Amino acid sequence: MPYGFVGSMRARPGRRGEVVAILLEGTDGLRAAGCSLYAVGVPEGDPDLIMVTEIWESKKHHDDSLHLPETKAAIARAMPLLTGEFSSQEMTVLGGLGV
Amino acid sequence: MPYGFVGSMRARPGRRGEVVAILLEGTDGLRAAGCSLYAVGVPEGDPDLIMVTEIWESKKHHDDSLHLPETKAAIARAMPLLTGEFSSQEMTVLGGLGV
Numbered sequence: 304m305p306y307g308f309v310g311s312m313r314a315r316p317g318r319r320g321e322v323v324a325i326l327l328e329g330t331d332g333l334r335a336a337g338c339s340l341y342a343v344g345v346p347e348g349d350p351d352l353i354m355v356t357e358i359w360e361s362k363k364h365h366d367d368s369l370h371l372p373e374t375k376a377a378i379a380r381a382m383p384l385l386t387g388e389f390s391s392q393e394m395t396v397l398g399g400l401g402v
Numbered sequence: 403m404p405y406g407f408v409g410s411m412r413a414r415p416g417r418r419g420e421v422v423a424i425l426l427e428g429t430d431g432l433r434a435a436g437c438s439l440y441a442v443g444v445p446e447g448d449p450d451l452i453m454v455t456e457i458w459e460s461k462k463h464h465d466d467s468l469h470l471p472e473t474k475a476a477i478a479r480a481m482p483l484l485t486g487e488f489s490s491q492e493m494t495v496l497g498g499l500g501v
Contacts, residue, residue, distance in 0.1 A: 307443045309408050309455060311491075327497045340439060340500040342457060344406045344493030354493045356408060356455055358441060358500075392410075394443030394453045398426045401439040401457075401500070 310391040337364030404495040436463030
């Protein structure tokens with residue numbers, strides 16, 4: 304069953320655009336790593352929040368991706384721009400459209 | 403920009419499988435209605451929670467879909483199986499993979 308991840312992170316005031324740019328840079332290798340969806344979004348009414356929604360072949364594919372050099376580099380660049388407030392929800396994807 | 407929706411709902415004890423089945427029934431018409439992703443998932447460690455992740459061409463496409471007869475019928479069937487505890491987060495999808 305595919306693995307789903309929905310997370311949020313809070314940027315320091317005024318830095319959200321930079322974080323979004325970093326998150327959208329390294330998407331080329333994602334499909335080869337087992338990712339079928341990686342969506343970066345922003346809610347209305349909260350100028351600092353960023354949402355990331357991901358679907359992977361398995362939790363292992365997702366976890367392994369965190370060790371890729373480009374992923375680690377992106378995380379290292381983004382972290383100083385974030386407040387440290389994160390949320391996450393993992394799930395097993397049972398079906399639907401586009402999954 | 404695409405519109406994203408991440409929501410959760412809580413099934414009455416023992417009824418989650420029925421709700422998931424209802425949610426997965428009516429997916430045929432979603433693409434024609436402007437939906438590119440509709441994922442029904444369940445988290446580990448919570449036997450009654452259901453997560454729904456959706457990406458649509460626009461918020462209007464999503465909102466209009468709630469008025470389709472098949473959607474209204476599915477909602478009517480699912481509601482008695484739910485506790486009434488819902489969460490939702492709307493977003494503008496800025497980019498990624500598969501969006």
